Amino acid sequence: MMQKLLFTICLSTAGFAAQAQVDTVRATTLPPAQVAEKYYNSGVAKFNQKSYQAALQDFDQAIKTKADFGKAYYNRAATRYELKQYGPAVQDYNQAIQLEPTSFTAWYGRAQAKQALGENDGAEQDYGKTAELKPDYAPAWYYRGDLRFEKGDYQAALADFTAAIKADPKYAYAYHDRGSAQRQLGNYAAAVQDYSEALRLQPELEVALLNRAAAKRRQNDAKGALADYNAYLGHHTDNPVAYLGRGQARFEAGDYKAAADDFSKALELKPGYALALNNRAAAKLKLEDFKGAEADATAAIQQNAQYAEAYLNRGHIREMLRNPAGACADWRKAADLGIEAGKSYAAASGCE
The missing domain is CATH 1.25.40.10 (Tetratricopeptide repeat domain)
Structure with a gap:
């Protein structure tokens, strides 16, 4: 009886000691979910301090402890993106999306990583999914518009930039890029309005x-x-x-x-700026500096052998220098490169 009583007292004392030292208990003695949460919170704090490598290690531990921790995958992906580890970032975003398929931030993050990898088609699809999940998230519309602009789909880009502006009427970059889409479509008055609004919202742009x-x-x-x-x-x-x-x-x-x-x-x-050389040649032609104009046009052609406008201009210059053979050759070359006016000038000057 005495032994049992002593044993009970010992147990009670041990329990009291454990409770008294609860603040110093090692993380490994906590339940796995709490361990994962602790590493996760530490990783977030280090990420916010831009200590990305240390944050990565914490998110690694959080995922190792809790394999289905969607937010940890998402934040590890964001950390890897900051470290320019775009491929692994995409893999982590894949896991985050699998675990939380309605998380628009994960779709958006994966789009950013794919764009950094040059996987523009995949990025465009992910930006679209982001916009579907959260239509009022302006950056998704904006960046999809940017990708569509880059591939020359200006009408679709225009629609996306407009959607971005609807979501965020103060989005200066969206106004600016919509202006560029308008300009590509020949809507110059609308382009001027959009550029003006971008400058009003953000004068430093x-x-x-x-x-x-x-x-x-x-x-x-x-x-x-x-x-x-x-x-x-x-x-x-x-x-x-x-x-x-x-x-x-x-x-x-x-x-x-x-x-x-x-x-x-x-x-x-x-x-060696070919455009400036060609344009200065045209200005010198107007100023009747024919030799200087010929030199500039020739230099532009040396920089770009397919520069049709430079051949056309040099043809006019050589005509003024009383070099009909050279003028005819240049006009023909301009025509071969796609400027129909070259044929007209050659025909009008009697070039065979």
């Missing part, structure tokens, strides 16, 4: 100035285009494309000297 200028040029609004180019170049003097665009606007406004200066500036920033 100054690339919209360049694209709005291009749309205004298509509207024959050289003055408006010049204003946009000047505004952009007031802050960015290292962009050859901006100087090229302003040069084109100045050319269209009849200011050939200023146009030639802009094309020269573009060439300083980007030597």
